[in-house]
Amino acid sequence: MTATRPTLHENPWYTHTVRITDLIDETEGVATYHLKFTDGDAATAYEFIPGQFNMLYLPGVGESAISMSGDPARKNGWIHTVRVAGNVTKTLARLRRGDTLGLRGPFGTGWPVADLVGTDVVIVAGGLGMAPLRPLVYHLMNHREQFGKIWLILGARTSDGLLYPCEYSAWQKRDLEVILTVDRATADWNGHVGVVTQLIDRLQLPRPEQTQMVTCGPEVMMKYAAMSGHRLGIDAGRIWVSMERNMQCAAGLCGHCQLGPEFICKDGPVIRYDRIRPYLFVEQL
């Protein structure tokens, strides 16, 4: 299974102060934050596994689970891409460079980087689901020779929602096939229109039994992506999804994130599809 690394502090509630050192507007309502510990001792420990998340804390407002979206090899800060959803993310969006907030983490399982070695990898991202997948893409690029063919199928509502567009060409250059699609074409779009599953269905996998799928996006999208992957011959034991549930503790202590027998915070967010499939299709579980 995927590995979990301990948090920076044995007390899961221990909250570090981080300062916003850089702020990049990605698209409407989505921004990437560069955060650095203000405490020099903690600063040595920026380690995480692609797919893991931190709890970002805005005092007086609350906490939100936010995945790491930066390069795991560059240990010089935390990088998070956040969409404005509710109160926490709205308040975060009002902060500026130099402001401080709280952070605890990293939490959860990551993408199964070791299991992917030697295999072909289909990455399927929907909208903001690209954020937790970007560290994985970086990892695959950093160790390109260890992996076989890599496809990145990225879908969004409109072309505006396709995250990190300026990086695609660099990824393409390193032999990662980027395939884009949008639900609704705007004037600037002349690429594919339709759901990601249509693009998965069209893939020609040279060795399906040596292929793995990793996916993050809306729950329905992941379900259909997994079904498509399955049809192509990717067994459910080689499909990995990243789940989302309400998180209060992120450490398996508060009970909020349960989905059937899984605690999404500690057994996930990245979970092997065959393990979560029985519960994904049950309403109101």
Next chain:
Amino acid sequence: METPISPLFIPKPHLQLLLDELRRRKYSVVGPTIDQDAIVYGDIHSVEQLPQGWTDEQAPGHYRLKRREDESWFGYVVGPHSWKKYLFPPKTTLLSAEKTESGWQFIPRSADTTKFALLGVRACELAAMRIQDQVFLDGPYQDPLYRERREQLFIIAVNCTQAASTCFCTSMKTGPRCEKGFDLALTEIDSGFLCEVGSERGREVLDAFISSARRASEGSSNDANSTNENVTSLPILDATPEQLRSAETARQQAVDQITKHMETSDLPGLLLSNLDHPRWKEVGERCLSCTNCTMVCPTCFCSSVTEVRDLNMDRVERERTWDSCFNPDFSYLGGSLVRNDTASRYRQWLTHKLDSWHAQFGTSGCVGCGRCITWCPVGIDITEEVAAIREGTLP
């Protein structure tokens, strides 16, 4: 001091000396006492506070405090409170945040030094504590407050000598006999208690207590703090065979009184494979989604964190409170609720307690204490609900 091999016999009034010994060792002793027409757990300074001569009558949605015919001190079953309130308090401050010149500073809560001695812990409650230990201590992360309090805990168990109509510890294999997980364990018989030792710490306290009892019976005690004027000069000795037999009979009485049963042979499995059973909807029509069952359950561990702030936001505290999967907001996710009706919430409770708990922690989440049955305002009975699911299941 010689190690007692067989249980000791402690004359009833001497129990006060044991409490005194614990208090001398800076324990806050908590145990059963009568409050609000029920036997609850609270601070105990004197054995006079124990529910001497009282018992409880329990049925689904029903509890009444009743006078006993004898003067038993522990002649009741389990009540509305559980010991979890001491290790996992209903409200705790996790940390605080302070605004300073250079930005937010986060101050972890300071370590908790409260030492609790629990008096009167039943077998099912010992089992419940082991289950909460797994939740709060055995995962990838530990809850610091729970750990601090647990490490310091002193447990005096009491074997049940009677059972309520709602008890089913025998089905869950958690009782009624206290077998492990205590420092000392008592069985009440007419004139006193048989006392077994369960740990080094228990032995140490017992030895000190025996010495102080000896001093008291020799009339040489001049400890001003102890309330032992009426302590008899009865010595503490190994239990006689006759006393051992009375204790066994008393304990057997509890076993014999248990009438409720939960079939567990198909658990785990039964519930997770019946997620679309019509019974969920049916029980959802009776259930109030009021959270009482989960609040009284000694193993339920769910909580939420809220922000407590002053208006100027110079200082904020993060407060953790008990929460429940019956609270609709509990499953909040991105603007809506995952479990949006009572049926789905009841299903979460039952499948978690009896089924998915096994996958998570390797045991059932239910110890058969019957609290959720008694304290459900509409008397929903967990054992009946599982049975109903089983009945409607094709083999």
Next chain:
Amino acid sequence: MPRKPRLAVFKFASCDGCQLSLLDAEDELLAICDRVEIAHFAEASSDLQPGPYDVALVEGSITTHEDAERIKRVRADSKFLMTIGACATAGGIQSLRNWGQIDEWVGSVYPSPEFIRTLATSTAIADHVLVDFALHGCPINHHQLVDILVALAEGRQPRVPSHSVCLDCKHRGTVCSVVARGIPCLGPVTQSGCGAICPAYDRGCYGCFGPSQPANTTSLVSQFRSHGHQTEKLVPLLRSFNAAAPEFQRASEQLVILGTSSEGCRS
């Protein structure tokens, strides 16, 4: 810093208790004044400025034709309209008139009933205009009100917990009065907000904070009946400050239909 939101407080048929609880929040009031501009608050100041307002707090129910018109003007003048208290949110204790003969009452109370012009019903604000947020309670909990005002001033979505009174009752360690004493208590169907005070003082919950989500009154009432509680006792329990809240109203009307038969009917 964005401009301070303009706040207005309006009173309809009510006792003023909810508005007063804002004035009671002395400690917080000054800090609130720092964040919002109080443009219209008759209880606090005679300087009543005209709209538009960013936030309108509406206390009281609609019992007259004039008020039914006035609330529309308030709505038109206000960006965010929030009801405060049981009267505004559910019709209040005065909604008892909905089950009576208003003419008879007026005749027996007033010496010259011909001067009294009133509607036959007392209805919630939401029955007349769109309500953006409803704060329950008779009276409201001023901490909740302050939290909401601060959230609005800081541009956050306000939120109050929607769980039942039982959760708070258990946090306090109160022994359940339904189970241990057979006292009918509306806690399981009532929204949190009061801190579960009544059960801690040997009383059943009166339902001041209105129905919780969900409020399974059918199941609870049927349990009370099976405990031998009489319809004549239960109907008044359900018909107090939130008598006309849909879940409570339905339950009391069902009870009336079931008549005075006190035989239990366990479901």
